[in-house]
Amino acid sequence: KAGVTQTPRYLIKTRGQQVTLSCSPISGHRSVSWYQQTPGQGLQFLFEYFSETQRNKGNFPGRFSGRQFSNSRSEMNVSTLELGDSALYLCASSLTGTRSYEQYFGPGTRLTVT
Amino acid sequence: AQTVTQSQPEMSVQEAETVTLSCTYDTSESNYYLFWYKQPPSRQMILVIRQEAYKQQNATENRFSVNFQKAAKSFSLKISDSQLGDTAMYFCAFIPGAGSYQLTFGKGTKLSVIP
Numbered sequence: 001k002a003g004v005t006q007t008p009r010y011l012i013k014t015r016g017q018q019v020t021l022s023c024s025p026i027s028g029h030r031s032v033s034w035y036q037q038t039p040g041q042g043l044q045f046l047f048e049y050f051s052e053t054q055r056n057k058g059n060f061p062g063r064f065s066g067r068q069f070s071n072s073r074s075e076m077n078v079s080t081l082e083l084g085d086s087a088l089y090l091c092a093s094s095l096t097g098t099r100s101y102e103q104y105f106g107p108g109t110r111l112t113v114t
Numbered sequence: 115a116q117t118v119t120q121s122q123p124e125m126s127v128q129e130a131e132t133v134t135l136s137c138t139y140d141t142s143e144s145n146y147y148l149f150w151y152k153q154p155p156s157r158q159m160i161l162v163i164r165q166e167a168y169k170q171q172n173a174t175e176n177r178f179s180v181n182f183q184k185a186a187k188s189f190s191l192k193i194s195d196s197q198l199g200d201t202a203m204y205f206c207a208f209i210p211g212a213g214s215y216q217l218t219f220g221k222g223t224k225l226s227v228i229p
Contacts, residue, residue, distance in 0.1 A: 105159035
């Protein structure tokens, strides 16, 4: 099976712009979660989607949003970019309906805001 | 809210030796899941091992094993026969279960395997 894929892998944006990141989960996985990784704050949960519905959201401002499509692919959007949004954004997918709760991560999107 | 603490920011081990990484957590949940993830310099997060809180038996995956002490809320990772490819950041993580897939991570331990 193919792993979790994320596009683009690298992105450079300027302050005030918006950005959309994409994530394709492992085939058959219906839960997709997003995480932000920075040197200062570490790994922080952004949100989780299942069957096109957001089930959980972390403590991030409303500039961070996401959605999930019927094929389980997910996108996250950050509007009005700030310098502090520079980070590695990781997507993870899970096979629901089991008791494993294992999450498998993609390679990440490195976002640099200048 | 759950918290995960990794008290060792950096560790090193000689190739072929054994090393133990520490992790403690705090939760009021009774049934939950604990994980160790590895993040090598490539930045790809890789699942190393999983432990379910309701299972008393410690999980083992090849050279990786855990020491799960539920009462002490401790979850350490032991790496046997360390290899150069084990050099990475190691993150301890917690999921409360009950339908939640929100992982809470520790700050990580940077492990260097020395030839």
